[in-house]
Amino acid sequence: MTALPPNATIGLVGGGQLGRMSALAAARLGYRCHILTREVDSPAAQVSHAVTISDYSDPVSLRAFAEAVDVISFEFENVSAEGLDLLASIKPVRPAPSVLRISQDRLAEKSFLNGAGAETAPWAPVHSLAELREAAARLGLPAVLKTTRLGYDGKGQAMLRTQEDLEPAFERLQPKPLVLEGFVDFGMEISVVIARGVDGSISAFDTVENRHKAHILDLTFAPARIPQSVDAAAQATARRVAEALDLIGLLAVEMFVDRTGRVLVNEIAPRPHNSGHWSIDACPASQFEMHIRSIAGLPLPPAVRHSDAVMKNLVGPADVALWPQILATQGLIPHLYGKTEAREGRKMGHVTRLFPRGALPGDFGIRDALGVLGEDA
Ligand SMILES: Nc1ncnc2c1ncn2[C@@H]1O[C@H](COP(=O)(O)OP(=O)(O)O)[C@@H](O)[C@H]1O
Ligand SMILES: [Mg+2]
Incomplete structure (x- = not known):
């Protein structure tokens, strides 16, 4: 693609502070931003040209949003796979949906990282309590149990110090599956x-x-x-x-x-x-x-x-x-x-x-x- 010309519109999915500061930078480069967010009066929409207030999975809103912009990017990553594909069928989505799919899912992310030659803490997928017990025996304690999706600011994870911590943490953390990571000192x-x-x-x-x-x-x-x-x-x-x-x-x-x-x-x-x-x-x-x-x-x-x-x-x-x-x-x-x-x-x-x-x-x-x-x- 040739460079986006001045006054073109950048679509940003997510209305938080990351979108706000991206929109401020876009404005200085002569672009307009159109925000897609669930939130009324969001930090990003306050400083942007246009806003669509909608769920991130509603196909009618996603389509109208994509049609109104020239390129699409994100400050919020957890758009459904179908939503991403719909957006990408209408306008360029950057980073690509394939990149978001990896970062949305800690298991996909860790496999990808190791495959790319980047070291991580030892890890194991956890679909059941039995699998957790086996993984904890293999990786050792302490370890950190995490949801694979939707975690942020430490939400969706639990520190496991003793055998007694396994079952309550497994029951509490949602959605499944989970991933167990060796604790890195x-x-x-x-x-x-x-x-x-x-x-x-x-x-x-x-x-x-x-x-x-x-x-x-x-x-x-x-x-x-x-x-x-x-x-x-x-x-x-x-x-x-x-x-x-x-x-x-x-x-x-x-x-x-x-x-x-x-x-x-x-x-x-x-x-x-x-x-x-x-x-x-x-x-x-x-x-x-x-x-x-x-x-x-x-x-x-x-x-x-x-x-x-x-x-x-x-x-x-x-x-x-x-x-x-x-x-x-x-x-x-x-x-x-x-x-x-x-x-x-x-x-x-x-x-x-x-x-x-x-x-x-x-x-x-x-x-x-x-x-x-x-x-x-
Ligand atoms: N395997 C680990 N070993 C030691 N500390 C960890 C481990 N995983 C997470 N932490 C601590 O918890 C913080 C948040 O975990 P992270 O996986 O980055 O989730 P979030 O999505 O909440 O940022 C990390 O920045 C780190 O301080
Ligand atoms: Mg983090």
């Missing part, structure tokens, strides 16, 4: 966000370090403070996965670094990712601009970073209550997502703090630099 969690264009060109952002709190991403440090060899392995893994997927679009690769420095892939997401939000402020072209450029057939600039950065998520009512102080703190770059209701555990916004390249402080310095947000960091 990681030294660090890292990720790489990588864009691949229509012509196969690649731009990869620097490897970053991620810290979670209550299973929700809390902090991202750019760059990750890792040895060069670990960085090289992470970057090579991300590139290998993007190429094996024949990706057109953006991909986030979440990885563990184990105590011996080995890099294991945790999961992949073919869309902008929370661990790439720092790039809005620290890079000439953010992950959202790379997302839009890659699906629109525009050239991909190098994913250079002009500053070091730390990103902190604003989660739930407690963090939102700090908004006035955040705005009053010099050096904090604020981002709010336009959500009216601050439920517990809900991502409401984030802040970025920049440092000169090479001057990312240690944990104490970061805490200090985050001001009122650093108190619990």
Whole structure:
């Protein structure tokens, strides 16, 4: 395809903050966005040209949406296989439905990753309690039991420490089947966000370090403070996965670094990712601009970073209550997502703090630099 011309319309499936920030980047490149979402007054629709409010599986709405746009992409991955095929029969869908099908299903994802030569924690499919007992005996405990579909922010998983944990976790987690993963005693969690264009060109952002709190991403440090060899392995893994997927679009690769420095892939997401939000402020072209450029057939600039950065998520009512102080703190770059209701555990916004390249402080310095947000960091 030739590049999408200015004023063309990009269809984005999903109305959350990832869609909002993609739509803002699209607007700067002269495009309009049309959002497909279930939600009235969604973060993405607030800043977009048009919105279709519908279920993600209604064929009439999917068809009308596809007909109204020039290219289709996602911030929400869990569209049904039939829905994806319907969209793809009308307009180019990027990343392709085949890519989404892999990332929607942890079993398909892990088989694919291992087949592409990317290492993961040991894993086994679990369809029954008997199969779980057998898998736990083989992989050992502790282990993590997860749903294969629809998990996010730690929802849909259970840590298994003893034999007694197996049955209640198996009963609780839905939908089946499940997957059992060996527990990785990681030294660090890292990720790489990588864009691949229509012509196969690649731009990869620097490897970053991620810290979670209550299973929700809390902090991202750019760059990750890792040895060069670990960085090289992470970057090579991300590139290998993007190429094996024949990706057109953006991909986030979440990885563990184990105590011996080995890099294991945790999961992949073919869309902008929370661990790439720092790039809005620290890079000439953010992950959202790379997302839009890659699906629109525009050239991909190098994913250079002009500053070091730390990103902190604003989660739930407690963090939102700090908004006035955040705005009053010099050096904090604020981002709010336009959500009216601050439920517990809900991502409401984030802040970025920049440092000169090479001057990312240690944990104490970061805490200090985050001001009122650093108190619990
Ligand atoms: N096999 C594992 N070993 C150790 N920690 C894990 C494992 N799987 C998940 N975790 C922890 O739980 C977090 C969320 O799990 P993940 O599979 O990424 O699901 P989600 O879809 O919720 O992001 C990970 O970032 C990591 O901190
Ligand atoms: Mg994850």
